[in-house]
């Protein structure tokens with residue numbers, strides 16, 4: 001029998017005494033010398049010698065490897081070093097020579113390892129051998145690949161396919177993802193939740209309805225032609241820093257950059273290109289020209305205010321016979337629902353918009369004036385919009401704003417949801433989806449001669465609920481760290497132990513691997529930066545960036561262990577022992593030559609992947625065709641749709657003693673991978689167990705800097721969620737909202753607290769109460 005996790009030792013409940021944070025104001029720009037220092041530190045920590053070696057030269061270059069960090073576009077004419085501080089950290093983290101090998105597992109039980117922090121687990125190095133959990137020893141022990149595949153195949157055969165979940169984190173290649181979804185569907189399930197269910201799913205639900213495509217419409221070249229750029233809730237500095245290059249060029253051309261963010265994020269204010277010696281001496285470029293500290297959850301109201309100002313100014317212009325502010329020709333020819341939307345804006349009351357957005361009317365009018373002066377506008381957005389209760393409507397509001405002046409489907413303009421993982425968008429493109437309407441099931445049936453399941457599968461939140469109910473028996477994970485990324489750790493970890501089968505395909509050890517089911521396998525795979533040798537020679541893989549461009553990627557480094565297998569090889573190994581033979585799928589041939597998988601992708605999606613193998617190394621990638629870019633609207637009305645939001649508030653209303661917790665990523669992490677304990681740009685060093693608070697709120701609650709507090713969930717559903725040991729630090733965040741780090745605060749998010757329509761956990765508006773802890777510790781920093 002497996003033991004339930006020891007919560008006392010869990011990183012969710014115990015602060016790490018040696019990781020007390022110190023607060024120091026950070027006055028430098030993003031990039032700059034701070035970036036160089038941070039890079040040197042991670043290279044030392046990971047024992048990687050990369051500078052001066054070939055590896056960073058190859059990052060994001062045609063013929064090289066595509067960064068394993070973010071999904072931002074890769075230019076056709078790259079910089080000498082087309083990488084950023086965080087991309088280099090991600091590279092170092094993957095190619096570290098440190099190893100987590102069978103000898104390591106022989107000397108550590110899982111009970112002991114559950115007391116390790118997320119950082120310590122991954123920092124220990126790469127997984128090297130296939131492992132099976134031995135409940136008698138409470139340890140992972142080495143197993144052969146053949147044995148692993150045979151036993152997992154037998155386990156899967158014995159389970160009802162509808163009780164098995166196939167999760168994907170957004171890093172796996174198009175080739176691996178296509179094979180994975182085919183395997184799962186031939187097995188009999190559409191249970192393909194993805195990290196995107198916690199991320200931009202609000203976008204994927206919103207945009208098809210309003211512009212007929214689930215993805216953004218901008219291309220990198222639009223940044224050369226744009227007149228104005230908006231950002232809503234996206235932290236470029238840390239999460240897509242290579243985007244700072246085109247932004248810097250735009251700033252130099254005098255393009256206004258307008259930011260809506262409750263926190264003044266450094267990189268959106270100033271950037272110094274660490275690869276440019278002149279800038280390193282002369283200082284940085286300012287990025288944002290206007291910065292609006294909207295209340296968390298206030299964007300729907302703020303954008304309504306912008307639209308209202310614009311529509312009212314247009315009403316005046318029309319009355320006076322002056323030039324119109326709206327693109328009336330575009331609206332008439334290409335859109336539907338304008339009158340209702342305009343009426344909604346005219347009827348919205350400025351006082352209500354001010355109260356909900358936290359912005360004075362004058363600021364909304366000023367932003368509207370900037371918007372109204374530009375001929376071509378790009379609107380970028382991220383988790384600050386999508387991870388809220390009304391995240392889907394917030395995405396639609398961005399589209400409303402753009403449609404008013406025809407800013408979709410013309411050069412220099414467009415909607416730009418900035419995606420997360422490096423291939424998260426691509427995975428959805430090749431069939432990783434729980435929603436059957438998004439998958440060409442008939443085509444799969446025709447190509448492979450099987451009857452695909454027709455019932456929708458489980459999303460991430462659905463899967464969590466089903467795990468809690470004990471309805472999920474098997475869970476296969478292609479990457480990721482499911483139990484840390486999802487909400488409600490205190491509920492999810494005990495429920496997870498009820499699984500019959502857990503199969504984790506991973507590069508590094510993480511907490512999900514430490515909570516076993518009855519039968520548990522940990523299968524180590526190659527990372528993308530490693531050379532992937534198969535029967536026909538070294539293989540390339542491909543991925544889709546945030547701008548729908550497809551790029552080929554070739555591994556460059558010798559694999560850290562000869563016992564690793566590639567993700568396609570692991571998927572094929574599982575498929576062969578689980579499924580009856582099918583003459584139409586030759587898994588071995590696909591593994592021998594990934595070009596054959598790409599041919600299969602092209603056969604499945606002939607319009608999207610035309611000449612896939614020929615074009616995959618095209619500099620800058622090849623863009624998938626996208627109706628909205630050509631103003632072809634594949635929506636139910638055949639037009640781009642204006643929509644009226646159901647709620648002005650992008651969260652739920654709460655009583656006065658309840659605070660909205662915004663969960664943030666630090667500068668030193670990639671999702672649940674914690675590189676280090678500094679959040680340089682926000683001035684928080686050496687610890688993550690903090691609550692960032694407005695000083696007025698601190699005074700109201702009688703809290704001083706360094707006091708320890710306990711957060712408890714304000715959702716009263718009998719679960720009793722709490723997170724103690726958090727150190728209070730004063731911070732520039734609007735009153736009534738507080739910030740803490742993800743994943744440490746996920747224990748406070750109820751599974752049911754998610755966006756309407758997309759089920760993205762509402763991680764940017766978690767209702768909590770704050771209580772001072774008895775033994776207040778000394779002041780920090």
Ligand SMILES: Nc1nc2c(c(=O)[nH]1)N[C@H]1C(S)=C(S)[C@@H](COP(=O)(O)OP(=O)(O)OC[C@H]3O[C@@H](n4cnc5c(=O)[nH]c(N)nc54)[C@H](O)[C@@H]3O)O[C@H]1N2
Pocket residue numbers: 069070071086199200232233234235236238239240260261262263265294295296297298299381382383384385418419420421662663664665667669670671764
């Ligand atoms: N280095 C690094 N790169 C990454 C990642 C990483 O963890 N580390 N993660 C990757 C992934 S998977 C993703 S999805 C992306 C995430 O990248 P982002 O989309 O930038 O997501 P977050 O960092 O979670 O937060 C976004 C911003 O939203 C702001 N915000 C919070 N609430 C609101 C609100 O109500 N309104 C507005 N306007 N703003 C708000 C926060 O202050 C923060 O600046 O980055 C990807 N790239």
Ligand SMILES: Nc1nc2c(c(=O)[nH]1)N[C@H]1C(S)=C(S)[C@@H](COP(=O)(O)OP(=O)(O)OC[C@H]3O[C@@H](n4cnc5c(=O)[nH]c(N)nc54)[C@H](O)[C@@H]3O)O[C@H]1N2
Pocket residue numbers: 122168169170171172195196198199200383387420421478479480481482484485486505506507508509510525526527528567663664665670671672673742743745746749763
């Ligand atoms: N509170 C809160 N929760 C959030 C968020 C938030 O902002 N706030 N953000 C959400 C978002 S946007 C996302 S995308 C999810 C992320 O959720 P996930 O994608 O599940 O999590 P990651 O942390 O990216 O996964 C890290 C693990 O992936 C494995 N890995 C790394 N590289 C590879 C590889 O090449 N192959 C394989 N097979 N494995 C690999 C390593 O073992 C590593 O431990 O979290 C979500 N959760």
Ligand SMILES: [Mo]
Pocket residue numbers: 195198199200419420421
């Ligand atoms: Mo994400």
